[in-house]
Amino acid sequence: MSSTHSSYRKIFGDAPRSGRVGMGSSPSRMHSAGYRSNHRTYGSPSVMSSTAYRRTAAPGRVFSSMPESVMDLTQSTAVTNELKIIRTNEKEQLQGLNDRFVSFIEKVHNLEQQNKVLEAEVTLLRQRNSEPSRLHELYEQEIRELRARVEELTHEKSQMHLDCVQMNDTLERVREKLEEETRMREEAENALKGYRKDVDDATLARLELEKKVESLLDEIAFLRKVHEEELQELQTSLQATQVSVEMDMTKPDLAAALKDIRSQYENLSARNQTQAEEWYRSKFATVTEAAARNQDAIKQSKEELSEYRRQVQARTLEIEALRGHNEALERQIAEMEERHNNEIGEMQDTIQQLEAALRSTKGEMSHHLREYQDLLNVKMALDIEIAAYRSSTLKIMQHHPGYQNKITSGLLYMSSQFQLHAVKDSSRLIQRPTFVKPINPIPKITNLP
Numbered sequence: 001m002s003s004t005h006s007s008y009r010k011i012f013g014d015a016p017r018s019g020r021v022g023m024g025s026s027p028s029r030m031h032s033a034g035y036r037s038n039h040r041t042y043g044s045p046s047v048m049s050s051t052a053y054r055r056t057a058a059p060g061r062v063f064s065s066m067p068e069s070v071m072d073l074t075q076s077t078a079v080t081n082e083l084k085i086i087r088t089n090e091k092e093q094l095q096g097l098n099d100r101f102v103s104f105i106e107k108v109h110n111l112e113q114q115n116k117v118l119e120a121e122v123t124l125l126r127q128r129n130s131e132p133s134r135l136h137e138l139y140e141q142e143i144r145e146l147r148a149r150v151e152e153l154t155h156e157k158s159q160m161h162l163d164c165v166q167m168n169d170t171l172e173r174v175r176e177k178l179e180e181e182t183r184m185r186e187e188a189e190n191a192l193k194g195y196r197k198d199v200d201d202a203t204l205a206r207l208e209l210e211k212k213v214e215s216l217l218d219e220i221a222f223l224r225k226v227h228e229e230e231l232q233e234l235q236t237s238l239q240a241t242q243v244s245v246e247m248d249m250t251k252p253d254l255a256a257a258l259k260d261i262r263s264q265y266e267n268l269s270a271r272n273q274t275q276a277e278e279w280y281r282s283k284f285a286t287v288t289e290a291a292a293r294n295q296d297a298i299k300q301s302k303e304e305l306s307e308y309r310r311q312v313q314a315r316t317l318e319i320e321a322l323r324g325h326n327e328a329l330e331r332q333i334a335e336m337e338e339r340h341n342n343e344i345g346e347m348q349d350t351i352q353q354l355e356a357a358l359r360s361t362k363g364e365m366s367h368h369l370r371e372y373q374d375l376l377n378v379k380m381a382l383d384i385e386i387a388a389y390r391s392s393t394l395k396i397m398q399h400h401p402g403y404q405n406k407i408t409s410g411l412l413y414m415s416s417q418f419q420l421h422a423v424k425d426s427s428r429l430i431q432r433p434t435f436v437k438p439i440n441p442i443p444k445i446t447n448l449p
Contacts, residue, residue, distance in 0.1 A: 199294040
């Protein structure tokens with residue numbers, strides 16, 4: 001504004017500051033006061049008398065006598081003094097109006113500076129508003145990726161669930177097979193117990209037969225001994241009989257009878273011994289064959305039992321491994337569900353924060369737009385007041401044609417600048433709120449005659 005005042009002083013000179021209005025006054029109030037003062041000035045009796053004097057003092061009028069000319073000179077001196085007072089008042093009023101106009105220009109300049117600041121803030125807010133949209137797109141993309149990942153994990157979970165069901169079915173089949181194998185093992189153990197009982201019975205029978213064989217052998221030896229003793233006795237008796245026969249030829253032949261008896265007993269003993277040996281051999285062969293069969297069955301049962309035990313151990317290890325794998329899969333699924341639930345909760349919190357930031361940004365934007373609308377209303381009020389000042393200035397030009405050359409350029413420049421600002425403001429109100437700094441300040445009008 002110092003440059004504005006310096007250029008103004010160079011063109012029109014200094015002006016008194018008696019009629020200057022402060023920047024803190026309302027534009028509408030200054031306008032109404034200035035307009036009322038101008039209206040009272042141009043409607044006062046002194047001005048009317050001066051205009052009546054101009055109309056009566058036409059160039060074609062001729063004064064006839066000297067006293068009348070002296071009287072007219074006195075009247076003209078009084079009128080001239082009155083006109084000087086009126087012009088002095090008009091000059092002061094115009095200077096006050098000029099000061100007010102300069103204050104209006106300063107206020108407009110300040111408002112334009114504020115508009116620029118608001119424009120920068122609006123641009124910054126729009127950039128911030130655009131940045132959350134980009135962040136929203138990024139978060140939307142990340143949410144889509146996370147949803148795809150959740151779907152993939154859900155698919156994996158379903159696949160793992162199917163695998164778990166299949167493993168449970170396999171486990172049930174293995175359990176059924178284990179139960180069947182256990183039942184077969186119990187049956188084999190029961191059969192083995194029966195075979196052991198048979199083996200024990202066969203062993204007892206063999207022992208009894210051995211005892212019988214031993215007793216028979218002892219009996220045979222005893223009978224053989226008895227037979228030998230009887231034979232010796234018979235021989236002794238036979239010798240005695242032979243002697244008696246030699247002595248007495250009338251006694252019967254006892255030797256032949258003894259031979260017959262001996263031969264009979266020997267045949268009977270041989271037959272009994274042969275039958276006992278054959279029965280012993282057959283019974284021993286039967287017992288040995290049964291024991292061999294029982295040994296083979298026991299060996300086969302032991303092999304089957306060891307095989308069953310090995311299969312049971314293998315199935316038990318498989319069941320434990322499947323159970324551990326199933327528990328690990330269930331823990332992994334639970335951890336993944338918990339982790340993804342936490343991530344989804346964090347994303348929802350982030351989305352809510354972004355939405356809250358977007359709402360606050362929109363609120364700030366609406367607040368700045370309201371402030372801009374208020375400033376625009378102030379500017380329109382200033383435009384109206386400047387238009388009123390221009391109309392009053394035109395009235396002054398009509399009553400004082402000599403001022404026209406000095407203020408016409410300023411009025412035309414002011415009109416063109418404000419029309420330009422009005423057009424630009426109207427177009428930018430449609431698009432966005434921006435203002436253009438005026439090229440040159442409006443000159444201050446002072447040098448009045």
